Amino acid sequence: SAWFNEYxxxxxxxxxxxxxxxxxxxxxxxxxxxxxxxxQDAMLGSIRNLESRFNKNFNYPYVxxxxxxxxxxxxxxxxxxxxxxxxxxxxxxxxxxxxxxxVNQTYAAERRAWMKxxxxxxxxxxxxxxxxxxxxxxxxxxxxxxxxxWYWRVEPGVQFYCDITYDPFLFMEKHHKSYGFVITxxxxxxxxxxxxxxxxxxxxxxxIDISTKTADGVENNNRLLFPYFMDSNGGYNRCHFWSNFEIxxxxxxxxxxxxxxxxxxxxxxxxxxxxxxxAPVHSLAAGLFLDTDEIHxxxxxxxxxxxxxxxxxxxxxxxxxxxxxxxxxxxxLDFDPTPDSCLFxxxxxxxxxxxxxx
Ligand code: GDP
Ligand code: MN
Numbered sequence: 599s600a601w602f603n604e605y606x607x608x609x610x611x612x613x614x615x616x617x618x619x620x621x622x623x624x625x626x627x628x629x630x631x632x633x634x635x636x637x638q639d640a641m642l643g644s645i646r647n648l649e650s651r652f653n654k655n656f657n658y659p660y661v662x663x664x665x666x667x668x669x670x671x672x673x674x675x676x677x678x679x680x681x682x683x684x685x686x687x688x689x690x691x692x693x694x695x696x697x698x699x700x701v702n703q704t705y706a707a708e709r710r711a712w713m714k715x716x717x718x719x720x721x722x723x724x725x726x727x728x729x730x731x732x733x734x735x736x737x738x739x740x741x742x743x744x745x746x747x748w749y750w751r752v753e754p755g756v757q758f759y760c761d762i763t764y765d766p767f768l769f770m771e772k773h774h775k776s777y778g779f780v781i782t783x784x785x786x787x788x789x790x791x792x793x794x795x796x797x798x799x800x801x802x803x804x805x806i807d808i809s810t811k812t813a814d815g816v817e818n819n820n821r822l823l824f825p826y827f828m829d830s831n832g833g834y835n836r837c838h839f840w841s842n843f844e845i846x847x848x849x850x851x852x853x854x855x856x857x858x859x860x861x862x863x864x865x866x867x868x869x870x871x872x873x874x875x876x877a878p879v880h881s882l883a884a885g886l887f888l889d890t891d892e893i894h895x896x897x898x899x900x901x902x903x904x905x906x907x908x909x910x911x912x913x914x915x916x917x918x919x920x921x922x923x924x925x926x927x928x929x930x931l932d933f934d935p936t937p938d939s940c941l942f943x944x945x946x947x948x949x950x951x952x953x954x955x956x
Pocket of ligand 2: 753903
């Protein structure tokens, strides 16, 4: 049947069926890995896992990026883990991983010291801030990604516990999606004290309509994602999509509107004075520029990053040959039911926002 060769719908196919009729068509897409040489073993783990759960059937290329040159040892090890896959190893230009001239580095150091005293995760790390700024504003401009339309971000040490026997890029393309996530959660407040106000100022200065009600108090029927991030007082509920997993459009970030947004944020210096993460930055940008329909929750993808995990529930029947850990160790805990998860709010928002839909 038609679907069989297309792989653009969520299906759980037997391996023999895929081998009998392998995918005929690919999206213009690549895995993107920002990683350090010292994370070699953890990166190998991610690649082996991804190959066996997905890419052995789809053979998408890998693009590795680093602010320092990759060692030969690193490159050889990566290629050995996926011998068939095309792999490219890129150095990040200094301009994309350094202080812009308007940032006061003395003040930045004072703010880091304050954040350390608050026990904020990576509060005193300079490199973490360069990383967040790079992932916010620059990775999609790297020349090794120029020829692609889509990316799947993969970090070292992550795990996928179910088979993925369809092509998520083709799925996104077919359904007019731009941004896909697996976990949505609340941000640490001390890292983003002024982000929300900056985004509101930006929206106002660019005349982006983020209102949830029309002037006469009627529910606004615009399909914009933005209100998902708004609490009942018009503040930021701190929900965002966790960006260590992303399957998304590169065009979304290359768009002049996003570049303008990033530049506006960057001018404040708060990637350094505060510790703005690429996750809330990407999420709020998606809020400004995308309709809710353009966001896709990959509920079927079982994913673990550090202590946080999502596995598709039994009831959902979305899992494909899953091997999610069961037991009472830390890695067996599902993040979705915890208070830091925004999944409940996400589900409510999708229901609410689809009401006005025709
Ligand atoms: P966390 O997920 O927020 O705990 O942060 P990570 O330490 O996992 O960093 C996020 C991603 O950026 C991972 O893919 C790291 O390998 C990568 N990363 C973080 N810092 C650096 C850095 O200084 N250099 C390079 N090349 N990659 C980095
Ligand atoms: Mn990580």
